[in-house]
Amino acid sequence: MPGDAQGSARRAELLEKAYAYALQHGLAGMSLRPLAEAIETSPRVLLYLFGSKDGLVRALLARAREAELDGLPPGEVPVAAVWEWLAAPEHRGLLRLWVEGYARSLVEPDGPWAGFAEATVADWLAVLRRTLTEPAATAALALLRGALLDLLATGDRARTTAAVQAFAP
Numbered sequence: 280m281p282g283d284a285q286g287s288a289r290r291a292e293l294l295e296k297a298y299a300y301a302l303q304h305g306l307a308g309m310s311l312r313p314l315a316e317a318i319e320t321s322p323r324v325l326l327y328l329f330g331s332k333d334g335l336v337r338a339l340l341a342r343a344r345e346a347e348l349d350g351l352p353p354g355e356v357p358v359a360a361v362w363e364w365l366a367a368p369e370h371r372g373l374l375r376l377w378v379e380g381y382a383r384s385l386v387e388p389d390g391p392w393a394g395f396a397e398a399t400v401a402d403w404l405a406v407l408r409r410t411l412t413e414p415a416a417t418a419a420l421a422l423l424r425g426a427l428l429d430l431l432a433t434g435d436r437a438r439t440t441a442a443v444q445a446f447a448p
Contacts, residue, residue: 290328293320297335298342302372305379306336336391340380344395346373348402355410358419358447365427366436374431415448422446 296318301309311322311332329335350364365374377399384395400420407416422443430439 289324293318293325293328294338294342296320297325298339298346301339301343301376305376306339307379307383309336311335333391339376340391340395343373343376343380344399344402347377347399348406351406356406357410358407358423359444361406362423362426362440362443362447365423366430366440368436371431374427378428378431411448419448 297314300314300317309332311325315322315325325335326332329338350370351361364370380392380395381399384392384397403420403423404416407419411419426439426443429442430436433439
């Protein structure tokens, strides 16, 4: 089934449902049984379609990386525009998921988190390098990550936005 169109369609459908679940609940304590119940399937189907719980987590992290970048327009994107997208309230679940994946890939470098932090750095540097050269792109990424962590911790969008605007290249 996973190799055929029906299996691929079912996998894509369940990935989207699992992604919506992960945006609300995170990945840290995710158990297949409650997830499967919430998305109206069985743990067995999830294991069949994703190979393992780790395979599902890898697919969810890939989906999160895709979502991070899909909201941005193609071409040159000023740092302020990147921040506005990141700071939008509707992206909080995605950004919490990103922080969780990023942190876990640093402290648990094996398993489904492997390489996630490094890959997202590369993703965002590619976006920022559309308008900035080095070292400005790396400095802008550090500014955005720091402001993002602060925003998620405090909810203070006005203060973090002012900081990004004051220091963005």
